[in-house]
Amino acid sequence: MIKLPLALLATVLAAPLLAQPAAPPPPPVVVAPWIHALRDDALANDRHAWDITEGLTTEVGPRMAGTAAEARARAWSVAKLKAMGFSNVRVETFDMPVWVRGPESAEVLAPFPQRLVVAALGNSASTGPAGVSGEVAAFDSVDALRAAPDAAVRGKIVFIDHRMTPTQDGSGYGQFGAPRRAGPTLASQKGAIAIVVRSIGTDHHRNPHTGVMSFADGAKPIPAGALTIPDAEQLVRILKRGKPVTIRLRLESTTMASAQSGNVIAEVPGRDPRLAPVLVAGHLDSWDQGTGAIDDASGVAIAAAAAKRIMDAGRPLRTIRIVWFGAEEVGLLGGLDYLARHGKEPHHAAAESDFGADRIWKVESKLGEARRDEARLIGAALAPLGIVTGSFDEADGSDIGPLLASGVPGVGLGQDGTRYFDLHHTPDDTLDKVDPVQLRQNVAAWTAMLAVTTGPIEPNARPRR
Amino acid sequence: MIKLPLALLATVLAAPLLAQPAAPPPPPVVVAPWIHALRDDALANDRHAWDITEGLTTEVGPRMAGTAAEARARAWSVAKLKAMGFSNVRVETFDMPVWVRGPESAEVLAPFPQRLVVAALGNSASTGPAGVSGEVAAFDSVDALRAAPDAAVRGKIVFIDHRMTPTQDGSGYGQFGAPRRAGPTLASQKGAIAIVVRSIGTDHHRNPHTGVMSFADGAKPIPAGALTIPDAEQLVRILKRGKPVTIRLRLESTTMASAQSGNVIAEVPGRDPRLAPVLVAGHLDSWDQGTGAIDDASGVAIAAAAAKRIMDAGRPLRTIRIVWFGAEEVGLLGGLDYLARHGKEPHHAAAESDFGADRIWKVESKLGEARRDEARLIGAALAPLGIVTGSFDEADGSDIGPLLASGVPGVGLGQDGTRYFDLHHTPDDTLDKVDPVQLRQNVAAWTAMLAVTTGPIEPNARPRR
Numbered sequence: 001m002i003k004l005p006l007a008l009l010a011t012v013l014a015a016p017l018l019a020q021p022a023a024p025p026p027p028p029v030v031v032a033p034w035i036h037a038l039r040d041d042a043l044a045n046d047r048h049a050w051d052i053t054e055g056l057t058t059e060v061g062p063r064m065a066g067t068a069a070e071a072r073a074r075a076w077s078v079a080k081l082k083a084m085g086f087s088n089v090r091v092e093t094f095d096m097p098v099w100v101r102g103p104e105s106a107e108v109l110a111p112f113p114q115r116l117v118v119a120a121l122g123n124s125a126s127t128g129p130a131g132v133s134g135e136v137a138a139f140d141s142v143d144a145l146r147a148a149p150d151a152a153v154r155g156k157i158v159f160i161d162h163r164m165t166p167t168q169d170g171s172g173y174g175q176f177g178a179p180r181r182a183g184p185t186l187a188s189q190k191g192a193i194a195i196v197v198r199s200i201g202t203d204h205h206r207n208p209h210t211g212v213m214s215f216a217d218g219a220k221p222i223p224a225g226a227l228t229i230p231d232a233e234q235l236v237r238i239l240k241r242g243k244p245v246t247i248r249l250r251l252e253s254t255t256m257a258s259a260q261s262g263n264v265i266a267e268v269p270g271r272d273p274r275l276a277p278v279l280v281a282g283h284l285d286s287w288d289q290g291t292g293a294i295d296d297a298s299g300v301a302i303a304a305a306a307a308k309r310i311m312d313a314g315r316p317l318r319t320i321r322i323v324w325f326g327a328e329e330v331g332l333l334g335g336l337d338y339l340a341r342h343g344k345e346p347h348h349a350a351a352e353s354d355f356g357a358d359r360i361w362k363v364e365s366k367l368g369e370a371r372r373d374e375a376r377l378i379g380a381a382l383a384p385l386g387i388v389t390g391s392f393d394e395a396d397g398s399d400i401g402p403l404l405a406s407g408v409p410g411v412g413l414g415q416d417g418t419r420y421f422d423l424h425h426t427p428d429d430t431l432d433k434v435d436p437v438q439l440r441q442n443v444a445a446w447t448a449m450l451a452v453t454t455g456p457i458e459p460n461a462r463p464r465r
Numbered sequence: 466m467i468k469l470p471l472a473l474l475a476t477v478l479a480a481p482l483l484a485q486p487a488a489p490p491p492p493p494v495v496v497a498p499w500i501h502a503l504r505d506d507a508l509a510n511d512r513h514a515w516d517i518t519e520g521l522t523t524e525v526g527p528r529m530a531g532t533a534a535e536a537r538a539r540a541w542s543v544a545k546l547k548a549m550g551f552s553n554v555r556v557e558t559f560d561m562p563v564w565v566r567g568p569e570s571a572e573v574l575a576p577f578p579q580r581l582v583v584a585a586l587g588n589s590a591s592t593g594p595a596g597v598s599g600e601v602a603a604f605d606s607v608d609a610l611r612a613a614p615d616a617a618v619r620g621k622i623v624f625i626d627h628r629m630t631p632t633q634d635g636s637g638y639g640q641f642g643a644p645r646r647a648g649p650t651l652a653s654q655k656g657a658i659a660i661v662v663r664s665i666g667t668d669h670h671r672n673p674h675t676g677v678m679s680f681a682d683g684a685k686p687i688p689a690g691a692l693t694i695p696d697a698e699q700l701v702r703i704l705k706r707g708k709p710v711t712i713r714l715r716l717e718s719t720t721m722a723s724a725q726s727g728n729v730i731a732e733v734p735g736r737d738p739r740l741a742p743v744l745v746a747g748h749l750d751s752w753d754q755g756t757g758a759i760d761d762a763s764g765v766a767i768a769a770a771a772a773k774r775i776m777d778a779g780r781p782l783r784t785i786r787i788v789w790f791g792a793e794e795v796g797l798l799g800g801l802d803y804l805a806r807h808g809k810e811p812h813h814a815a816a817e818s819d820f821g822a823d824r825i826w827k828v829e830s831k832l833g834e835a836r837r838d839e840a841r842l843i844g845a846a847l848a849p850l851g852i853v854t855g856s857f858d859e860a861d862g863s864d865i866g867p868l869l870a871s872g873v874p875g876v877g878l879g880q881d882g883t884r885y886f887d888l889h890h891t892p893d894d895t896l897d898k899v900d901p902v903q904l905r906q907n908v909a910a911w912t913a914m915l916a917v918t919t920g921p922i923e924p925n926a927r928p929r930r
Contacts, residue, residue, distance in 0.1 A: 058702045061579030069579075114526030114534075114756070117892060205670050206755070206892035230895040234756070237523045237896075290671070291579070291699070427582060427671035430695040431702075 029380040035451045038313055043444035048308050050436055052301035057291040057431045065285040065327035066098035066259035073284050077264040077324055084308055086266035093262035094337040096327055099123050101288055102252030109246045112238055116231040119208035120251040122330055125221035131250035132194050138239050142178045145186050154191030166202045170417035176200055180211050188219040194249050196225045198232035203422035206230055210287055211425045212330050223251045261326035263334045268311040270319035276346035277319035278453045282353050283328035283399055290429030298357035298434050300324045306446030317455025318348055325399040335399030343406055349453050351411040352397035359438045360445045362388045362414040366395040381448040385441055413445050494845040500916045503778055508909035513773050515901055517766035522756040522896045530750040530792035531563035531724035538749050542729040542789055549773055551731035558727035559802040561792055564588050566753055567717030574711045577703055581696040584673035585716040590686035596715035597659050603704050607643045610651050619656035631667045635882035641665055645676050653684040659714050661690045663697035668887035671695055675752055675890045677795050688716045726791035728799045733776040735784035741811035742784035743918045745772055747818045748793035748864055755894030763822035763899055765789045771911030782920025783813055790864040800864030808871055814918050816876040817862035824903045825910045827853045827879040831860040846913040850906055878910050
């Protein structure tokens with residue numbers, strides 16, 4: 001059975017009967033053969049994205065914002081982008097505070113002594129080497145914690161449960177991420193000595209999902225960690241026995257008031273330097289537990305590989321500006337620095353790849369009413385890859401979020417997120433999770449999108465160096 | 466297309482042409498309706514196996530041989546088996562040396578500094594808190610290490626790679642487990658300062674697979690660990706860059722010369738105490754990283770649940786003896802203690818569940834030529850569960866291996882091992898990996914097997930206490 005949306009079904013059924021004059025069909029969208037060819041060559045043959053993803057995750061590995069590893073990643077990136085032939089390769093540095101994970105452990109002390117696997121959340125207070133011990137006060141949601149009297153929480157270790165489920169568009173992250181984002185502040189305000197949350201994730205492995213949080217409204221920092229999903233479920237089973245449960249948490253960490261991060265920028269100069277550039281992005285920093293293969297080595301790789309393919313085909317009308325942002329994970333600091341420096345410059349469009357490397361299933365854009373034909377052409381150029389055209393009034397991105405909010409037009413190439421939150425912010429974010437075939441589909445889609453947005457390519461000219 | 470084995474195809478094709486007198490068909494195997502009923506009730510309704518698996522993994526958790534946790538597991542088991550109504554519940558203790566994991570870490574020092582995830586193998590020498598550092602000498606098999614000149618290994622840290630693939634019958638464990646079992650001795654003999662192996666497993670998670678090894682032939686103990694599979698693959702990529710690779714290993718551990726372990730035993734008394742009992746088993750101890758849900762809480766649970774279902778149906782002709790062995794993981798110590806105490810007593814049959822809790826797909830037995838009808842009846846009773854009848858000359862088991870080798874008849878109910886080595890000996894061996902539906906299929910098969918081997922049940926009599 002084929003299911004049609006009801007509204008569409010009604011149209012189909014009603015049309016012959018009512019025989020109303022049809023609305024004029026929208027003008028046909030014709031994708032030029034050279035765009036098809038560029039896209040399909042990327043789909044079949046791209047190696048640039050894999051080379052960058054493999055190289056960055058192998059030769060640098062984890063690259064936590066503001067650390068020496070992130071600095072090595074910038075040096076690696078500058079060398080790589082120059083070697084690929086891009087122009088104007090440079091780093092724009094900025095300073096930032098840095099939180100660094102130390103030794104960490106957790107254990108049930110009573111009634112059933114056993115270890116639990118935990119990771120501190122970014123900006124957790126340090127327990128010091130002695131750790132903290134206390135009775136668990138358990139809640140099944142942030143709202144349940146919010147509704148609880150302070151007396152039920154004071155002096156205890158809060159535990160917040162939830163049950164995040166996978167979605168293709170990743171939309172559960174907003175709702176189910178609340179325990180990590182809002183839980184620590186609430187727990188602190190109610191007098192808790194620490195908090196652990198069920199990892200914001202959808203897997204069943206003993207790999208905790210870390211992530212950033214901050215203490216708002218003047219709340220005093222307390223130790224805050226994420227239990228793996230099997231461990232959170234174990235704690236729930238132990239709590240269900242109805243006896244008081246005490247746990248011990250050791251989450252050591254250190255902070256540096258100021259360290260350096262930076263954005264790495266490179267360009268494919270356009271034929272007309274007066275025209276606004278198309279910005280394509282990803283972020284260079286990663287969390288510390290994995291090698292950041294899907295978050296976001298593959299993202300910087302996809303953006304740069306597509307730009308490289310356009311550059312190798314000739315000279316586009318508009319400049320392509322590649323930005324590999326620093327310090328995304330800890331609060332979009334690279335994106336905010338870019339906005340402060342370049343936010344007043346015109347941008348023709350901005351797009352970011354920061355949702356893994358599984359196949360792109362949907363394209364959305366927010367180019368404005370006057371550029372609807374361009375938006376439709378992007379959709380038509382991507383459709384042969386099995387990509388649905390979604391809204392013409394939506395575009396998002398992490399680092400480019402502030403830029404889009406300031407009014408810059410955007411394109412969103414949405415990856416399939418079904419397994420993204422199995423891996424996100426865990427030790428399991430490693431190269432073996434990147435599927436080379438799906439990675440090439442990403443590059444093909446980005447190449448086609450750039451072919452449309454940067455304007456016709458002049459095949460015989462060479463890129464300016 | 467239907468594919469027939471060639472030999473069978475030849476028979477089918479030749480039969481009408483040659484018209485030889487047919488061999489007399491084997492006598493029909495008739496499974497009594499009460500056996501069908503017992504089996505199908507277990508398949509639909511068993512809760513005993515889940516209760517034991519959930520209870521043991523939750524209320525005790527990890528239970529490393531010889532530790533206080535294993536002692537708590539014995540106390541838990543005695544209480545549980547008594548509460549279930551079994552008779553003669555007792556513990557047979559024995560002494561053993563104990564190796565206990567301490568803090569552990571690994572990191573690449575050069576050329577690309579980054580952490581690796583490692584776990585010490587059982588009986589590894591301790592590096593002490595300072596760890597050991599050295600250049601990596603890499604080999605893609607134990608044979609390659611064996612063939613290498615000592616000079617290529619001396620003073621270095623050996624790394625052995627391999628590529629284990631999943632099999633339904635688990636038969637790859639023998640071949641691909643060689644790096645763990647033979648590697649440390651070989652590396653030590655050639656003068657290595659330590660060894661790491663690619664985890665003996667088939668997953669792609671950052672969870673190392675531990676397991677026991679021992680230094681043979683007087684080889685001096687050296688630190689020995691297992692890298693997770695993503696980390697082993699990362700090390701291979703780093704090595705492929707062609708520069709010398711140095712790593713630092715910290716594998717701390719402690720040993721106790723003597724501690725106590727023990728086998729927990731319970732019985733369903735048979736109507737005729739002169740008849741040899743049927744032994745059903747699993748092992749109570751687990752590795753320390755997970756809660757030993759598939760290895761082997763589910764095994765002890767399946768064996769006991771089936772015995773419980775027979776007991777609740779009435780009195781079997783033969784005694785069922787349940788043995789939950791101690792200290793299997795560290796060298797079958799419980800099985801050897803049982804053999805020493807009971808090896809000269811007659812046993813009608815022995816069976817052990819120690820390969821997870823996924824569905825049973827094959828039954829094999831070694832009951833002897835004279836009991837072929839009984840073996841065929843077991844196969845017929847299990848066939849409605851989709852279980853293939855395999856060899857009549859094979860049976861195996863871990864703890865019961867020495868008993869079977871001494872001539873005790875055996876039955877082997879083989880679970881599907883396709884995902885077993887994703888989890889085996891890792892932190893990921895937790896309750897969420899046990900599928901309740903497949904667990905019930907196991908109990909159904911074991912119940913039917915016991916219904917056949919213990920002889921007719923007298924429904925109206927009550928079990929002796």
